[in-house]
Amino acid sequence: MNNRNTPQPSYRKLQGYAFDPSLSIKIDTALLNSMVYKIPWECLQHGPVGDYLEVIDWDPSSKAFYRPVDLEDPALLAQDGLPPSESNPQFHQQMVYAVAMTTIKNFEKALGRSINWSPKRNPSGSESEYVRRLRIYPHALREANAYYSPIKKSVLFGYFDATPERPEMTMPGGTVYTCLSHDIIAHEITHALLDGMHRRYVEATHEDSLAFHEAFADIVALFQHFTFDKVLEEQIAKTRGNLGSQNLLGQLAQEFGKAIGHYGSLRDALGEINRETKLWEPKKPNTTDYQLIMEPHERGSILVSAIFETFINIYTRRIADLQRIASGGSGILPEGSLHPDIVHRMAREASKSAGHILRMCVRALDYCPPMDITYGDYLRALITADYDMMQDDEKNYRIALIEAFQRRGIYPEKIRNMSVESLLCRTEENTDQLETKFKDLIEFFKLFKEKISYLTDREQIFNITKTFITGGRLPPASATNNLKPMAISGLHEELFRQDLIGSGDFERITGLILKGDDVEQLGIGLSKISWAKRKPKIEIHNFKLVNRVSPDGSVVNQIILTITQRRGVVCVEDDFGNVRVDGFYVPAFDVTHYYKKTGNNPTRQEFTLTKINKRVTPDPVPGSEAVLPDGYFIFRGGSTLIFDLDYGASRDKMKLKYAITKNIDDEERMKKQYRIMFGTPDNSLNATYFGDAKTNLEAEPFAIIHKAL
Numbered sequence: 001m002n003n004r005n006t007p008q009p010s011y012r013k014l015q016g017y018a019f020d021p022s023l024s025i026k027i028d029t030a031l032l033n034s035m036v037y038k039i040p041w042e043c044l045q046h047g048p049v050g051d052y053l054e055v056i057d058w059d060p061s062s063k064a065f066y067r068p069v070d071l072e073d074p075a076l077l078a079q080d081g082l083p084p085s086e087s088n089p090q091f092h093q094q095m096v097y098a099v100a101m102t103t104i105k106n107f108e109k110a111l112g113r114s115i116n117w118s119p120k121r122n123p124s125g126s127e128s129e130y131v132r133r134l135r136i137y138p139h140a141l142r143e144a145n146a147y148y149s150p151i152k153k154s155v156l157f158g159y160f161d162a163t164p165e166r167p168e169m170t171m172p173g174g175t176v177y178t179c180l181s182h183d184i185i186a187h188e189i190t191h192a193l194l195d196g197m198h199r200r201y202v203e204a205t206h207e208d209s210l211a212f213h214e215a216f217a218d219i220v221a222l223f224q225h226f227t228f229d230k231v232l233e234e235q236i237a238k239t240r241g242n243l244g245s246q247n248l249l250g251q252l253a254q255e256f257g258k259a260i261g262h263y264g265s266l267r268d269a270l271g272e273i274n275r276e277t278k279l280w281e282p283k284k285p286n287t288t289d290y291q292l293i294m295e296p297h298e299r300g301s302i303l304v305s306a307i308f309e310t311f312i313n314i315y316t317r318r319i320a321d322l323q324r325i326a327s328g329g330s331g332i333l334p335e336g337s338l339h340p341d342i343v344h345r346m347a348r349e350a351s352k353s354a355g356h357i358l359r360m361c362v363r364a365l366d367y368c369p370p371m372d373i374t375y376g377d378y379l380r381a382l383i384t385a386d387y388d389m390m391q392d393d394e395k396n397y398r399i400a401l402i403e404a405f406q407r408r409g410i411y412p413e414k415i416r417n418m419s420v421e422s423l424l425c426r427t428e429e430n431t432d433q434l435e436t437k438f439k440d441l442i443e444f445f446k447l448f449k450e451k452i453s454y455l456t457d458r459e460q461i462f463n464i465t466k467t468f469i470t471g472g473r474l475p476p477a478s479a480t481n482n483l484k485p486m487a488i489s490g491l492h493e494e495l496f497r498q499d500l501i502g503s504g505d506f507e508r509i510t511g512l513i514l515k516g517d518d519v520e521q522l523g524i525g526l527s528k529i530s531w532a533k534r535k536p537k538i539e540i541h542n543f544k545l546v547n548r549v550s551p552d553g554s555v556v557n558q559i560i561l562t563i564t565q566r567r568g569v570v571c572v573e574d575d576f577g578n579v580r581v582d583g584f585y586v587p588a589f590d591v592t593h594y595y596k597k598t599g600n601n602p603t604r605q606e607f608t609l610t611k612i613n614k615r616v617t618p619d620p621v622p623g624s625e626a627v628l629p630d631g632y633f634i635f636r637g638g639s640t641l642i643f644d645l646d647y648g649a650s651r652d653k654m655k656l657k658y659a660i661t662k663n664i665d666d667e668e669r670m671k672k673q674y675r676i677m678f679g680t681p682d683n684s685l686n687a688t689y690f691g692d693a694k695t696n697l698e699a700e701p702f703a704i705i706h707k708a709l
Ligand SMILES: [Zn+2]
Pocket: 187, 191, 213, 214, 217, 702, 706
């Protein structure tokens, strides 16, 4: 094809809607709603099918495949793809591809590395099958729904007939395609991206778990609006620079919201339409919502508004000088339109602050605990991630964030005060003693860095990382040399080989149970790997090399490592609603023993043992004599560890810089999780969304949450 040695283009331009089709039929938004997405160039097969995504246009309700769009067609290349059209399925395919890729690239930019989808479980239960492409079905459902399926590794979009509150809002009976809404696409892809980084976050173990998933997906969709220059300038001109007033940028899914009978958009980060007056009013933060609201989207909007308020605060301070210039020093803008130059400069400030916040929000994911995330944990992650990138906070981003969370009554647990200093997830212990014990690990991490640094293919990175975790043979550096594959022991083995484990410090820092003869009685399984006989089972999910370039230009090499453990716990509740931990079992397909806690010896836990002779998971057999007591569930603990490589004066040391830990032995957390899973329907998320709490933790969380959104 290319015989003129022309370099590949950097971008592919694709036309699309900035919001959704409904804004193209209103005169004041029609112009700004059509935009051109700029996607980093990749060769595409019909579909489109690229390196990250595979658009498959099968419509089950009409039992038809729509012809896949060919974006390599010269006619389409020459005109930035198909023009926006509600009736052309090929444009729908182009639109989902354009927005999904935009979202992926924003993530990669913030993280400084390529993303992966969460791996598929193979039948044996170990999750190791690589997923190169997320599947996207633009016309999968005939209902007002769209969702990410963690099991199918797909995003399914629905379409439906509108039933608007007032006919002038949307044509009644007109078809609404969720795959044409920027906000819905970005939201769903973000669920998939978040699942790729933290696959335990789809488990509803805390009121905040699913709400966090929802909030985060909305935050990404919202802040992407600020990368649309034309929209940004228009909205700044319209609101005369006041982005805290009602505007398109702070609203999500206009068409969808109106089509299902809302007065306005589906969600609005800034305000809401008063049901009585039908007028828009700004939302005032309060500390009761966080205590009372449990529905994931509504609870999610508390976090979204905290982040959005932070942005508005920072933006407002950044444009204060421009306002003074435009108002001749008074700060009060004269009547009439702003000068286009002022609008342009304000838009630049808005886009800079929004970009900073979006990157901060995504980067914070690296500093989150591996499971059971709360809003308080996320605040700490945001502060730590930002601090780790730059120690100075000239623009006061961190203070603004803390304030916004405080105004909503969101406080991290076990924190003495809300200062930046105490919110940082620094390891509390003096880790100097550990440093000497890391010596062998340093070599292991450096080898990992050496093997992984120059790889670009996502699957290759995944496979080599897997070998580093489990042990095995690394492929030779290049296919042409005759070197033999190099055998390495895995990280599992490396960790247990260290006298690290013996000291007890590592246990304390990671919140895991790593030694002792009685780990089975504590509900923790023993490893089946031969060299690790009688060692407690651990799972390593993440092992990543991260290069962070800080604003002063220095490069920091970090290793991020996630170690987790699971434990079978049984809680019982008395008639007065008091919950206590009754005992433990080792989670497995066939549970063999139940260890009930007895005695009150404070220094040593004692157990009585019941043999379980029936299969209890996933379906307990009712009526059999020996089954687990009701109220059993899988409880997880563990830690996200962040190491600085190249540490110390001669850059030959390594430092454990941050440990973000959820203790596996935390009985308060066990009781809390029990209440979430088995509590009265009002406060049991699982009863509301999943029916049977025990079996459905890993089913389709978003299909149910998103119904009628
Ligand atoms: Zn969602």
